[in-house]
Structure formats: structure tokens, C-alpha cells
Amino acid sequence: MKHLVVIGLVIPEPASTAAGHRMMQLIQLFSEADFKITFLTASNNIEFSEKIEIEKIEINNESFDEKIRNLNPDVILFDRYITEEQFGWRVSENCPNVVKIIDTEDLHFLREARRKAFVEKRIVEREDLINDIFMREIAAILRCDLSLIISEFEYDLLVNEFKISPDLLFYIPFLTEKIEESKTPFEERKHFVSIGNFLHEPNWQTVLKLKQIWKLIKKRIPEAELHIYGAYTSQKVLELHNQKDGFLVKGRANSVEKIFNQAKVLLAPIPFGAGLKGKLWESMQFGLPNVTSSIGAEAMHKDLPWNGFIEDSDEVFIEKAIELYQDENLWNKAQENGYQILDSVFRKDLFADSFMNKVSEISENLENHRTENYLGKILQHHQLNSTKYMSRWIEEKNKK
Template sequence: MKHLVIIGLVIPEPASTAAGHRMMQLIHVFSEADYKITFLTASNNIEFSEKIEIQKIEINNESFDEKIRNLNPDVVLFDRYVTEEQFGWRVFDNCPNAVKIIDTEDLHFLREARRKAFVEKRIVEKADFINDVFVREIASILRCDLSLIISEFEYDLLVDEFKINPDLLFYIPFLTDHFEKSKIPFEERKHFVSIGNFLHEPNWQTVLNLKQIWKSIKKKLPEAELHIYGAYTSQKVLELHNEKDGFLVKGRADSVKEIFNQAKVLLAPIPFGAGLKGKLWESMKFGLPNVTSTIGAEAMHKDLPWNGFIEDSDEAFVEKAVDLYQNENLWNKAQENGYRILDSVYKKDLFADFFINKVSELMENLDNYRTENYLGKILQHHQLNSTKYMSRWIEEKNKK
């Protein structure tokens, strides 16, 4: 039996985050391919995490070296570039023949570039991409044998703009195994909904945007309410709650499916970010039409009609939200569009076997792959002579 070790930034919380969904999907793909799976993490987010077997590790501690040697994995999957920075050199030192894969989740340098432009109230420029995160994230991608990219837009950005070798990348979006069409009809639903983990800055900015435009929607639909859900709800979010205006902050969602089955329209005017948006993927899955922004819908539907509307101006967003809420024919068509997108873009059968075959090919020809990745070898060498010794210094400091 082949052995996969996952080094997680956090323990997966599929009920709270899109990243948690993503990680659990990858775990299921490897499990179905008959891999033994060991999940390592230094995180302590146990309360709302998925029930998987977890082994604790420490950052900047030589105990990891013995652990990884004893586990002796065939494949190591790093959860985002920061775990590769912290543990990649240790894996290479102790298990040089293990295939190293990084799941980028989304391109963090792209998200940072868009955040900066958003704060400065201007359009993103290519120069914004070349930030501190870019240098670190691209280095991690080059040091690994394979990087998983969740968005076709981000895949093309890496290949076309930054000339990353496509052999180092693998496009694999959210995966839909099977879904049942919602049985809750238009006339039995009411109210708008928004959802998102509040540790993620774009979700907070989305809610602030909704606070600004909600009064315009409420004026046209006096009986409607907007229900705001999200894990890790802070005091600043709770202070937006207003019963009179129908702007209701509900906190953590116990069941996204149940909430989405009751609501009529999802609102997601996402101002910046990267990757694929889990809330929009789930809105398709559970048959809930939505109104979102260009950033929200980016790389999510190929050329297929959206399951609702994509609008960037506040006026158009309000107009389409009201139309979708009131027009049953429009709503039903949007719901069917979502199902069509799921079946064409996210079907698990389109990716799972191909991905596992790619990993097997890497295991069988690892030396050849690494010989071709000469930039990765250079960066690996310099990491072993910089990050490694900084970490060793911290180890010694901690002992004292």
C-alpha cells in the first residue's frame, strides 16, 4: 500500500471553509486509490474539524525529522506554500525519494495583489503580482514535483505570464461526485443569504459591501431579510446586525445545505480574492441561484451561462438581485444553469483517475522529472543553505 503524508496548515473544516472542502476531497481521492494517509499538523483547530486521524508536529523542531523518517511516505502533500517553506527541506533531507506535491488552494500572491489594489481603490497591475508573497510562493512551486492549481485562470497566469513549466502544474478544481437536485421549489423559499468564514478578509469586505447595498434591495422588497452566516464571527461583524433593517448576522452555519434549501437567493459581491469560491460551488450543488461579482465567478463556469447574474456595479447588482428574487422563471433557469456547470466543470470523473495516474507516473520517473526541473534544484539547494540553518538556529535557541 502506498503511503501519503499530508502536512496541513490547519485541520480541515469542510463545514467552515472552502479550503477544508478542498482538502477533504483530495483525501478521498487518495483514499479511493488505496493510499494509506497520515495527516500531520501543528494546528490546534480541533472543535469544528473533520474527524480524521491526526498526528501533531512542531515547527522548528528536530522531532519532525524522526517522525517523517519513520513514516517513510511515498508522497508528501503540502497544504499551501507556507507548509512547504517550513517542512519541505526536512522532507527532502529525510525522505529524498518522496514525491513532493503542494496544494496551492489559490494563488496567494494574486489575492495579495488584488487586496492591495482594492485598498488603494485602483485596478490591479502586473507589477502588483511581483510582491513578497509571489517570491515565496513561486519558489515553493518550483521546489515541488507537482503543484495543484484550483483555477484555470491561475493555471494560465502561471504558464503564460510567469513561464512556469506546465509539467509542474496540475489543474484540479472542486470535485462533484454526485448531487441531487433540490426539491424545494421557488415558492417555498424566502430571504437572501450570504456566507463565508470571517477569518478570510474578502468575506468581511463582502459583508461590508452588502451592508451598503442592502437598503436599496430592502426598499424594493420590504418583506425580505438578509441572513449572514460565517465561522469565526468577530465583534465587528456582530455589530452590523440590525433587526429593523432585516440585516441579520447569524454566525456559524450548522448545515449549509439546510440554509441554502430555505433561502431564495445567495448574494456574493466579492470585491477581491483568488481561486474558486466555495460558497458559489455549493450554491450550484444545493440549487440556490446567486448574484456575484466578476471576481466571484472567475474561472468557475467556463463559457456556460451563470446560475444567476454576474454584476460589478452596485446598481446592477441590486437590480438583478431583485429580479432573481421575484421572477420564478428566471430563478428556475438559473438553478438549472448551476446543475449544468457542476456536471460539465466539476465532475469528479473528469479529474480523479487522471490525477492519481499523474502521481504514479511521478513516483516511477522521479529522477527524470527532477533533472528537468533545474530551477527547482537550484532553489532546493539554496533553501537547504538558508531556511534549514535558520530553523536549526531556532531549534537551538528554543532548547535554551
């Protein structure tokens, strides 16, 4: 039996984060291909994590070397570029023939560029992309044998703008196994909803935007409420709660499916970010139309009609939210659009076999694959002579 070792930045929380859901989908793909799975992490987020077998590791500690040698995996999956920085050189030293894969989740340098432009109230320029995170993230991508890219926009950016070889990349979005149409009709639903893990800055900024525009929606639909859900709700989020205005902060969602099957419209005026938005993917699955921004819908629907509206103007966003909430025919069409997007863009069988075939192909031709990636060999050499000795120095310091 082949063996996959996942090095997780955190323990997956699929009920709380899109990243957690994504990681569990990848683990399932390997499990279905009869891989033994071992999950290693230095994280301690146990309470709401998925029930998987966890083995703890330490950063900057030589105990990892013996552990990874004993595990002797066929494939290593790094959870984002940060874990490759921390453990990649140790993996290469102790298991030189393992296939190294990064799940980027989203491109962190792109998210940072957009964050900076958002804070400075301007559009993103090309030079914003070439930030410190860009240097680190691209280096990690080049050091690995394959990087998983969740967004076609980000895949095209890497290939066309930054000339990363397509041989090193694999586009694989969220995966939908079965589309089951919601049985809760328009007339049985009520209220608006927003959801998002509050450790993620774009989600906090989304709620601040909703706080600004909600009173104008409430004025037009007095009976409506806006229910705000999200894990890791901080005090600053709780302080936005206002019963009189119908702006209700609910905290962690126990069941997204139940909440989405009761709500009428999802509001997601996402101001910046990268990758795919799990809340929008889930809204399609549970038959909940939405109004979002162009950043929110980026790379999620190809040229298909959106399951609601995509608007960046506050004034138009408000009008479309009201229109979608009140017009049953429009709402039903938006719901149907969501099911069509799931079937055309996210269906699991579009990606599962080709992904595992790609992993097998690299494994069987690993030496040639790495020979073609000469920049990766250069960066691997650099990392083994910089990151390695910094880590060794920290080890010795900790012993003292």
C-alpha cells in the same frame, strides 16, 4: 500499501471553509486509490475540524526529522506554500525519494495583489503580482514535483505569464460526485443569504458591501431579510446585525445544505480574492441561484451561462438581485444553469483518474522529472542552505 503524508497548515474544517472541503476531497482521492493516510499539523483548531487521525508536529524542531523518517511516505502533500517552506527541506533531507506535492488552494500572491489594489482603490497592475508572497510561493512551487491549481485562470497565469512548466502543475477544481436537484421550489423559498468564514478578509469586505446596498433592496422587497452566516464571527461582524432592517448576522452555519435549500437568492459581491469560491460552488449543488461579482465567478463556469448574474456595478447588482428574487422563470433557469456548470466543469470523474495517474507517473520517473526541473534543483539547494540553518538556529535558541 502506499502511504500519503499530509502536512496541514490547519486541520480541515469542511463545514466552515472551502479550503477544508478541498483538502478532504484530495484525501478522499488518495484513500480511494488505497493509500494509507497520515495527517500531520502544528495547528490546534480541533473543535470544528473533520474527524480524521491527527499527529501533532512542531515547527523548527528536529523531532519532525525522526517522525518523517519513520513514516517513510511515498507522497507528501503540503497544505499551501507555507508548510513547504517550514518542512520541505526536512522532508528532502530525510525522505529524498518522496514525491512532493503542494495544494496551493489558491495563488496567495494573486490574492495579495488584488487586496492591495482594492485598498488603494485602483485596478491591479502587473507589478502588483511580483510581491514578496510571489517570490516565496513560486519558489515553493518550483521546489516541488507537482502543484495542484484549483482555478484555470491561475493555471494560465502561471504557465503563460510566469512560464512555469505545465509538467509541474495539475488543474483540479472542487469535485462534484453526484448532482441531486433540489426539491424545494421557488415558491417555498424566502430571503437572501450570504455565507463565508470571517477569518478570510474578502468575506468581511463582502459583508461590508452588502451592508451598503441592503437598504436599497429592502426598500423594494420589504418582506425580505438578508441572513449572514460565517464561522469565526468577530465582534465587528456582530455589530452589523440590525433586526429592524432585516440584516441578520446568524454566525456559524450548522448545515449549509439546509440553509441553502430554504433561501431564495445568495448574494456574493466579492471585491477581491483568488481561487474558486466554495459558497458559489455549493449554491449550485443545492439549487440556489446567486448574484456575484466577476471576481466571484472567475474560472467557475467556462463559457456557460451563470446560475444567476455576474455584476460589478452596485446599481446593476441591486436590480439583478431583485429581479432574480421575484421572477420565477428567471430563477428556475438560473438554477438549471448551475446544474449544467457542475456537470461540465466540476464533475469528479473528469479529474480523479487523471490526477492519480499523474502522481503515479511522477513517482515512477522521479529522477528524470526532477532533472528537467533544473530551477527547482537550484532553489532546493538554496533553501537547504538558508531556511535550514535559520530553522536550526531557532531550534538551538529554543533549547536555551
